Amino acid sequence: MRKIAVQINGRVVEGEVEPRLLLGDFIRDNAGLTGTHFGCEHGVCGACTVQLDGEPVRSCLMFAVQAHGRRIATVEGMAPSATELHPLQQAFHESHALQCGFCTPGILMTMEAFLRAEPDPSPERIRAALAGNLCRCTGYQNIVTGVRLAADRMK
Amino acid sequence: MELHGIGASPLRKEDWPLLRGEGTFIADFKRPGMVHALVVRSPFAHARFRHIDGSAALQARGVIDLITAAELPDRGRPIPTRMFKDEAANRFLQKPLADGEVRYSGEPVALLIAESRYLAEDAAELLSIDYEPLEVVLDPDAGTVAGHLVVERGNIEAAFAQADEVIKEEFRIQRHAATPLETRGLVAEFDAGAQTLTVWGAAKIPHVNRRILAQLLGWEESRIRLVELHVGGGFGARGEFYPEDFLIPFGAMRVGRPVAWIEDREESLRAMNHSREQVHRVELALKADGTFLGLKDTFVNNTGAYVRTHGMTVPGLSISMLPGPYAWPAYRGEYHSVLTNKTPCGTYRSPGRFEVNFVRERLIDIAANRLGIDKVEIRRRNFIHEFPHDTGTLFDEHPVVYDSGDYSLLLDKALEAFDYSGLKRWRAQRSPDGFKRGLGIAFFVEKAGPAEREYARVELTDSGDVTVYTGTVSLGQGMETTLAQVCSTHLGLPFERVTVKHGDTAVIPEGMGSFGSRAAMMGGAAVMGAAVKLRRRLLERAAEELEAAPDDLVLTVDGIAVRGAPSRSVPLPSMSVEDRFVCELLGFPYGIHVAAVEVDTGTGAVGVHRYAVAYDIGRAINPVIVRGQIAGGFAQGLGGVLLEEFAFDANGQPLAASFMDYLLPTSEEVPDIDMLITEDAPSPHNPLGVKGAGEGGTAAVGGAIANAVADALGVEVTQLPLSPKRITELASA
Structure with a gap:
């Protein structure tokens, strides 16, 4: 198990994870942000795309430990408020x-x-x-x- | 027309949570203490096994239970068919788990339940199963016959005896499937105190599946609740009752904790219903002037290893819809639906019609080429003109009687709207890139509904909020928005105040679900019925209190007032009204696809220069949603024509078990298309006049593109898909 801290949508999410845990699973289960979806888990469909330091990446092709200390943006962080859309x-x-x-x-x-x-x-x-x-x-x-x-x- | 009423295109009610990442798809849904199931699947297409050694797996970290056929009641009861039942086929129904013999690669053999999906996958590696491979049958012509039907009307022998020309051809359509982007999934929870089951993740037909689950468990239906969450596309395949729909609830009962199962893509491509694989041997008899005399077709439908819930639906729809929009003095169709060692089949958007529209429209082009008749004219010359038109075939037990139409009118409108003569000029010009240009058209008749009845309840609160409860469900198509439009129009209260609820058997007493383009037609008519009744009751009650005629009253969210005298008013009461729409008859929308293609004979690539769909759907409740259905349906059809194929090796191993090999069309393959939606032939069978719009975008893509490619290459195309390999073969023939 590894201790990691990832900044997701401006909030630091910490966790103790297995090295094999997918970044997408960390976002969905540890951070509780289920707007990021898995459509194929082999990097083709793009449904799990998030931004890593501003660049789109597939969260099914990265391990959570690789995102330690990095900045992630997900769909939940897009809209400016609960009553407005991006x-x-x-x-x-x-x-x-x-x-x-x-x-x-x-x-x-x-x-x-x-x-x-x-x-x-x-x-x-x-x-x-x-x-x-x-x-x-x-x-x-x-x-x-x-x-x-x-x-x-x-x- | 009101801003948000029928015929307008208000923005969808569904969008907000989906855009914000706040939807609840099944994988997003969690229950306290929830554990995870993994379906252990056969790696062989056909094998015997005697023993599943789970001792090591059961010792593995986090493993809670291992379920094999031995643990199931009666070692697993067969999953019944729900449509197009065929007694003879009941011998071939699938059971939840294989018991000593597997018949396709991907067949469920056991269910492992563990604390997480990761741990379940670890444990699955430790299972030992003594498979002995058996002979594999993949060729449909060698398959065991599960269903056989002959349909004959008119004197087919006499028709062929009179013919000046007979065109005889064999056509093949490859196996491909719905492949929604969200894989299947379920969460089941057993309440031991109340002895009830709740299953989340239902889709398409929650009430029907509750009945099937109750039947398999030997329970009363009232002890089971099925709940639909957000659904990531259906297209026919998602929501049918599969082995997992029994296994996951059963697992939850065994372990006494909520059990989740989320299918991964690899298992989805092997386990979810496949479709489309057919071989047609067809003959067309006609006079020298192009008049059709008779049509004869014998086809084989490869239904895979078992007969699933759809029974004979796909061959049944193929045989009944092959005649299409033309007047045939005589028709004979015959099918054999056969078993092979491939994934079992069900429906996929425009089931049976995608296949037969390719066959029929291609055959007509071959005839036109042979006789030297214009391809538009040969179709026009043979159109049906009188409606209703009894084709003499059946949809399950319902007669296929085309309800209304004006095929020539739509043809005229389409040729003009799509500038067909301009496309012909484009076709005649040489491509600057050296590509071969072709132009193809295909005409088709679709079907919509029935599944004979639908339920709706409309509830009004005294604050003016309206809730519609419908027996239809959402697959992403936008039915919450369209049903809210229907309710708003007929109740006379604002669209914004209407909420549509669906897909929970605890809240909605009955429903037939959403499939076969039925939700707008059947669900819409039921909502209209309830809204009309509610409005009448509100006005009659207020009329009594206000001592005015109901016609002189105005209904708003603020209350009911006498027209021109707003001070004479009563507040809105809380009131609820339900209605059921019953209709045994189908609606038959119809349309035309036009394809202009450029074929690169070097690479085998087919580029779509222009594609257009004209579709008469009786009445469009929300034209923007209708166009979205057609554009999306077209993209699926195009995938089926150019890219998608479930190929197998000689041992029955799937060669397309990932999105690297099973190619869905991307934004670079799917062009923008032109659409013409007409409302010239409303259905007389429902008060809205709608016919359903979900499948016409897919229905004739095979026919239109294949006709265009044949036109480009000057050879007869008889097989799908038109992959680069096939194109280069055709080009060098």
Whole structure:
């Protein structure tokens, strides 16, 4: 067992964990933040994407011990308050960019980092950046629209 | 039209928690003292075993229990079929655990319960099972017949005798499946004092599954409660009664603690219902002018190792829906549904229709090519014009009678909206990249409903809040929003004040669930019925108190007042009304898919230049949600045409047991599509006129893309998927 401390959404979460514990399990079970979902546990679907020091990573492909002393952001930290949404969340809501919503947290974490790097992307660039996140419900069309709408508003 | 009423597209009620990471999917749900189950699965496609040695596993850290067939009542009772029952097939039902023989790779053999999933997986390594591999059957033509049906109407021999041309072809559709992004999962808790069970994680058909679980346990249904949480997609496969739906509650009873089971992706791809695998040998008889005379099809449906809850649904829907939108003087269909050593099958979005629309629409293009007739014209010439139209086939026990339609009208509208003549010009031009261009269309009829009855209750509080209780459930499709729109419109109170509750058998007395595009049609009609009744009662009661005619009253959240005299008012009472909508008949929406593709004969890649779907669904309650259903359905269809395949090696080992090998389409493969939603043919069978919109986006992708690829390459495409390997083979043929 290893003692670790990880800053998640600004709060330090400590735990004594087995070295094999996945980062995603630490976030979900130790920190109690279940908005990060496991869709495949082998790094393909992207549903478990969180941000590590601002960069998107798959929390099923990292061990919790590797995040010791680092800064993690999850979907729960996006909205500014209980009564408001982040502009990207709001744009997804208005664009019907989610159906079942299972993949949505991973997509939001991927796209939030993408828009910081590329604030004014073309639909083609959005599609390329989105290609590491699987969505089985929407056919992606409305997600691309939602990301573009958010980009317009966040300028 | 009101801002949030029927026909408007208010933003979804479902979105807020899902966007904020505050949803409760089954893996997010925890109970005090909860332990974790692992399903031990067969590594062989067919093997005998005599003994499961669990002694070492039971000694392992954190292990609580090991359950094999020997521990089950009657060593495990077979899971019954719920639809398209076939007595003869009951010999082949699956039991919760294999008992001495496994028949597919992934079949449950034992259940291990431990303090955590990690510890359960450790312990599973210590199990010793003396498998002796047996001969494996994978070829559907060599499978044991579980179900057989012949449907015949008109004089098929005479039709073929008159034919100027007969087109004969064999078509194959590969095995693929629903694959929702959230895997299955359950949490079960047994209350020993009350002798009751609660099971969280239900989906699709909670009330039906409660009945099946009660039957398998030998209990009264009232002792069992099933609860639906957030559901990460269904598409037919999720929510059927699987072995785990018995094993997890049973495990919770054995260990006396809540038991959770969360399927991982690898087991999901081997264990959840597969679908689609069929071989059709089909013949089309027609006159030289393109008039259809007869259609004959003999097909094999590979249902895998056991007959699951869907019984003969997929071959049954295939045989009944093959005729499609055309008037056939004679039709003969015959199926054999066969058992092989592969994962058992069930439905996947547009079950049976995705398959037969590919077969029929491809066959018609081959005929058009042979006769030199335009591909649009040969379809138009053979459309059904009179409605209702009795096809002479059955959906389970319900006659397949197309309720309403105007196929030519939709065709005209689609060709114009999608600029078909412009696409033809594009097709005729040379691609600057040297790709081969092709244009394909496919026409189809879908089905919606029935599962004959649905329940709704609408409750009003004196503060003006409205709660709708429905027997349908949410799979992510947006039914909370659409049913709230229906309620708001017919009750006359604001959409914002309506909350929709569903999926808890303790709160909702009955329900048939959500499948087969039935929720809007059946659930919507029941909600409408309850809302209309509630409004009438409110107004009649207020009319008496206010000594005014009900028609002169205005209903708002503040109360009921006389029109033009707001001081003459009464406050809202608390009132609850329930209703049941009963309908034995189906709705038959219909549509057209148009595909323009570019084929790279070097790499075998199929690029979709343009894709369009026209769909008449009778009435769209929420057009934005309808379009979302079509775009999402199309993406699944495209995956089935180009990418997704459950391949097996000669020993029956699955070759696609991860998302590295089972390829779901990504944002780079799925293009934006054009959509035309029309409301020209409302269903006469329900008061809303809706026909259900969930499956038409998927239904004809096989037909349209295969027709476009055939057009591009100038060869006849007869097999799916159109993988790069198949494309390069076709291109060099």
